[in-house]
Amino acid sequence: MNFYIVDDDPAIQKILKIIILKNELGIILGVADDGEKAIKEITSLKPDIVLVDLLLPNIDGIGIVNDLRNTDLETTFIMISEVKSPEMISKAYKSGVEFFISKPINVMEVLSVIKKVQEKIQMSNVIASFETAFKNMNSLRVAPDKSELEKKDIKKDVNLILLELGVLGELGHRDILEAIIWIKEQSYSSNQQYKLFDVYKHLKLFHEKNEGTEINISTIEQRIRRTINKILQNIANLGIEDYGNDTFIKYYSSIFDFKEVRKQMDYEREKSPYCGKINIKKFFEGILILLSF
Template structure:
């Protein structure tokens, strides 16, 4: 990945550059001490994938700069700020900022957020390639039934990948299991409408495990079913943590307002937010994860995006 850093503090720019290079996250292709020193032409010329920019700077601040470059800059944007101003943060999200990093800089937080953004970019590229291939298939006259089914399945998986990326879950092991669940539910619905009866989680997990292992020992399938459930639970917990973090920063963030109550029991969201506000480390063992609700919503929302 190619990074560009904009911050009026030279020490911050140096620290971020070291983190990016030390952890092999990519290459820093440029730096600036003020937003007025960059424009969309410069960023596109340098093929920047991720722009890291400070919120408060002299001459032109981060929000003004993002507003100026966003129409023509397709890269991801990470905003830095030591100011906890919810209105300013909310405005930056609406303009297209993808993540926030609070100052003073925490090395682990920086690494985690950059890795999430990188994974989001990779998933978008995968989805783009899938859609490109589907468009080729759709141009064929009278595709056979098997091809139509393949298009439908691949579409639901691509749609699900995009949703999981927005929920901050891409990179978790359970994400591939959740995509396998979407694939299974699409096949299931071809024979029986889900509006009438949604299959039990036990049946869903077992069928996905069987498809993964093929003809295998029943004990192996049983173990994989249990492991699959645990991976899915951890992935869903990560999504809860991600959305709650957004809610703590900006309660009116559109992503938080849309996804938090839709995918999760809001009592759990509120509890997670309180833990984060009190600097308490959230624990999956102390959280009630409603897997069935999440899976249902993920499937229905993924279908809507087809």
């Protein structure tokens, strides 16, 4: 991946260069010691990852990110800072920063954060490819043998994910499990992109067949929605406790929109009256992507 470094301390610039090059993490496209130069060159060079100091002359790190976030750049920003203020960190996250590295520079922390960022970028690329394929290439799919589908224990894998997300005992977890299995099967046997109503209709028939009692579709939808909302709360609380938490990093942008996770984090901190919103279809497709790894 391509890197760009923004820091007004030559020693920090040198340390970061050595870490990136020595560990073969990627290519360094450029270095800047002030915000104006950084904005101009980042816009032109379009690096994958920018390591940017919070405190800079003229335009600080948050100003740089704010200036660039409304462009067509698909750059991930890692903030470098010795500032520990929760308000400043929250301001940085709202600007579009997703990861922090503390000063003084610790080699292991830098390596850990950069590798997490690279994994996040790769996951985003896979999700984008999946969504494109799902929309445009259904007609090219060939149904595999049933035995091939059975090679992977989907039920076990989904249950492990729901356990990690803290909702295995929730009422809607069984609905989510059966929905994922059905969607995965449909993706092989149908040329039509599924609709959520079709998922709920299948779940209604599934419950009535296996439990012998009638259930309406709105009840199923609400159970799923409540469970996914619970997952959003759990993820937000993990992020509040530790932005570097492995479970938080793994799920926050793969099954939710990150801006909604940030809203939920502010809500949990009682800094905002508005909680994050969920997208059930994005959640399902995010789980399907995770199952493919």
